[in-house]
Structure formats: C-alpha cells, structure tokens
Amino acid sequence: MFAEPPIRYLTALHASEEPYPEDVLAQLNADAAQVVARYPEKRSALLPLLHLIQSVDGYVTGRGVHFCADLLDLTTAEVSGVATFYTQYKRHPNGVYNVGVCTNTLCAIMGGDQIFEELSEHLGIGHDETTEDGKITLERLECNAACDFAPVMMVNWEFFDNQTPESGKELVDRLRSGEEVASTRGPSSVRSFKHVSRVLAGFPDGLADEGVGAGPASVEGTKLAREKGWTAPGDGDDQQRGSTSPSAADQAGEGLERGRHDSTNVANEADELPETKEDGQ
Numbered sequence: 213m214f215a216e217p218p219i220r221y222l223t224a225l226h227a228s229e230e231p232y233p234e235d236v237l238a239q240l241n242a243d244a245a246q247v248v249a250r251y252p253e254k255r256s257a258l259l260p261l262l263h264l265i266q267s268v269d270g271y272v273t274g275r276g277v278h279f280c281a282d283l284l285d286l287t288t289a290e291v292s293g294v295a296t297f298y299t300q301y302k303r304h305p306n307g308v309y310n311v312g313v314c315t316n317t318l319c320a321i322m323g324g325d326q327i328f329e330e331l332s333e334h335l336g337i338g339h340d341e342t343t344e345d346g347k348i349t350l351e352r353l354e355c356n357a358a359c360d361f362a363p364v365m366m367v368n369w370e371f372f373d374n375q376t377p378e379s380g381k382e383l384v385d386r387l388r389s390g391e392e393v394a395s396t397r398g399p400s401s402v403r404s405f406k407h408v409s410r411v412l413a414g415f416p417d418g419l420a421d422e423g424v425g426a427g428p429a430s431v432e433g434t435k436l437a438r439e440k441g442w443t444a445p446g447d448g449d450d451q452q453r454g455s456t457s458p459s460a461a462d463q464a465g466e467g468l469e470r471g472r473h474d475s476t477n478v479a480n481e482a483d484e485l486p487e488t489k490e491d492g493q
C-alpha cells in the first residue's frame with residue numbers, strides 16, 4: 213500500500229469550474245467593483261483581481277478565470293495567459309503558507325541551496341508541491357531583493373532573514389503546528405496565503421508598517437554616505453528647489469528603519485543625455 217502522494221501539480225490551471233455560491237459571488241462582485249473603479253481602463257484591474265480570486269479560492273481557479281474574463285471583457289485565454297505567466301499566481305490549491313527559499317546566486321552560495329534541499333527532504337515535497345496536511349507549499353524563489361540578509365526565506369511574502377537549514381526546518385514545524393510566527397522584518401504574525409492575497413488585491417489589513425522595514429544591513433550604504441558627505445545625483449537640485457523631501461543620507465536614520473520609501477526625484481525629469489555628434493552640429 214503506497215502512502216498518499218503530496219499534492220503535486222506543475223501543469224496547466226486546475227479545472228475547478230464549480231460555480232461560486234450566491235453569497236460568495238455577491239461579495240466577490242462588490243469587492244471586484246471597488247478594484248475595477250481604481251483604473252481608467254478596466255482590463256488594467258486584472259492583476260489585483262487574480263489576487264482577489266486567490267483570496268477566495270486559494271489559487272486561480274477555472275471559475276475565477278471566467279469571473280475575471282466576464283468582468284473585464286477579456287477572453288479566458290487572455291486571463292489564463294497572465295495567470296500562468298507570473299509565479300505569484302498559483303495554478304493549483306496552495307498551502308496555507310507559501311514557503312519560499314531564495315536559491316538565486318548570492319543566497320545559493322550563502323546556503324540557500326542547502327536550505328532548500330534539507331527542507332525538501334524534511335517535508336517530503338519538492339518545488340511547487342504541497343504537504344499532505346495542506347499547510348506548506350515549498351518553492352524555490354528568485355532574488356527577493358534582500359541579498360544583504362542572505363540566505364533569505366519568505367513565508368507568504370514576509371521576510372525571514374539570515375536563515376540556516378536548522379532555522380528553516382524549525383520555522384516550517386512551527387507553522388505546521390499552528391504556532392504564531394513573526395517575520396524578521398514585518399508584522400508580528402504571518403497571515404495565511406488567502407489573507408495576504410486579499411491585501412495584494414488592494415484591501416489593506418493595516419499591517420504594512422508593522423515591524424522593521426529595513427534592517428541595519430540595508431542602511432549601511434546610506435550611513436556611510438552620510439559620514440563621507442556623499443550625495444546622490446538630484447539631492448542638490450532638490451535642495452535648490454526648496455524641496456522638503458529627505459535626502460538619501462537623511463533617510464539612513466529612523467525613517468528607513470520604519471520602512472519609509474520617499475522618492476527624491478519628485479519632478480521625474482528626463483535624464484540629461486550626453487551630446488551626440490548630430491546635436492553638436
């Protein structure tokens with residue numbers, strides 16, 4: 213007698229054409245109307261709507277594809293084309309926790325490959341597979357823009373920095389046992405995949421500013437710039453225009469640590485191009 217295999221799909225969208233119950237459909241329509249109203253062209257609402265579908269179904273279902281296509285006047289092929297292009301859209305039932313291990317170059321050589329291999333063995337699943345209890349989907353991730361904390365893991369897109377095979381295994385064990393788990397830079401409790409999908413659809417849960425946005429390693433460069441008196445191109449111009457935007461060096465303090473990301477190029481001016489031969493004639 214073989215043990216039940218893990219949920220394992222690497223293929224086309226899971227069918228799941230069963231219609232939405234009336235109350236679910238009514239809520240979905242109300243939420244989708246809010247999302248669509250944010251865009252001048254309704255087809256532009258497709259990406260957040262696919263997250264909204266995932267917040268209800270746990271992945272992009274066949275009925276979700278039809279819902280988006282009907283609402284946005286798109287073909288189901290167009291919707292499926294988008295849903296199968298981006299890895300954040302899942303083609304099959306996803307675990308409560310999407311556990312990603314960065315195996316891109318820097319994280320890989322810092323231990324990411326080892327973490328993934330040991331986690332895969334520990335959980336008995338491979339890339340894009342889900343444990344039998346439906347709790348964990350394991351994934352290899354490309355760079356998470358957190359190389360300064362390599363090797364990095366993510367749970368439902370929250371950071372877990374400076375991981376080891378041991379800390380990774382302890383993390384998934386805690387998630388599977390239902391323990392509350394805090395990310396290293398982010399909210400004090402990692403929420404479910406469906407919950408986070410609703411936030412990505414544009415319905416904030418108020419947790420975006422909870423925890424530390426950028427840790428000490430992230431602001432090392434700006435601290436050094438402040439010590440040396442270095443400025444980024446545009447900082448001087450902003451001061452001349454009387455801008456109140458903080459300079460990059462100023463942001464090295466508390467603001468960055470709270471996760472503030474202000475742009476100093478408020479005018480969005482075109483770059484100055486070098487003079488070409490034709491221009492000089």
Ligand code: FES
Pocket residue numbers: 314315316317318319320354355356357358359360362364
């Ligand atoms: S290589 Fe892993 S976060 Fe950049």
